[in-house]
Amino acid sequence: MDALREQLAAHGLYVKAAAVRLDGDTARLRLGDQEVTATTEALIWDGHAHPAEQVEQVAKLLADAYTVHVLGWLKSACPGWRHHHDAGAYRATWLAPVPEQLRQAGFRAEVAAPNLVTFARELQEQHMIAHMNGH
Structure with missing residues (x-):
């Protein structure tokens, strides 16, 4: 999950370690209306399991989805x-x-x-x- 947080930071999204919830052998990170579950083998996001090595791609997908979420919220707020x-x-x-x-x-x-x-x-x-x- 630290690798995912580092990749999100590269996209301008700085996620505090406190935003990660540990649940047994998995870690969960919630960003807006998106959640990623990480195990030692995979990152699970939006119903799809991605190999842990694809952390950079998952971070980009998550950052893009979060951007859509925030921009939508800003338009209404x-x-x-x-x-x-x-x-x-x-x-x-x-x-x-x-x-x-x-x-x-x-x-x-x-x-x-x-x-x-x-x-x-x-x-x-x-x-x-x-x-x-x-x-």
């Missing part, structure tokens, strides 16, 4: 933004005009970040500024 992912960055653009009140509150109509975690944090911050200022 932070309405009013257009989201997209391009050339190494996650981006969101505020769809409404930005009144002076929001500008003075430090609101940015565009959010961009190189990784998903930073993007989610910054988008939530900007959305909260808009919300606290009546938008």
Whole structure:
């Protein structure tokens, strides 16, 4: 499971060791709505068993699925933004005009970040500024 955590970190997803639950000879890692079970021989994810040597491929699949999960959650939690992912960055653009009140509150109509975690944090911050200022 440590190898999976290392590979997830390579994709910008840093999973704490405390997120891993030990259950006899298996370890379970939950990331959003995804769960991976690891034994000494295999990684089981999405109903499929992958040889333990395929940890890099499983980490990529898991990171991609988690990205879809987080972006979907952000669309429902932070309405009013257009989201997209391009050339190494996650981006969101505020769809409404930005009144002076929001500008003075430090609101940015565009959010961009190189990784998903930073993007989610910054988008939530900007959305909260808009919300606290009546938008």
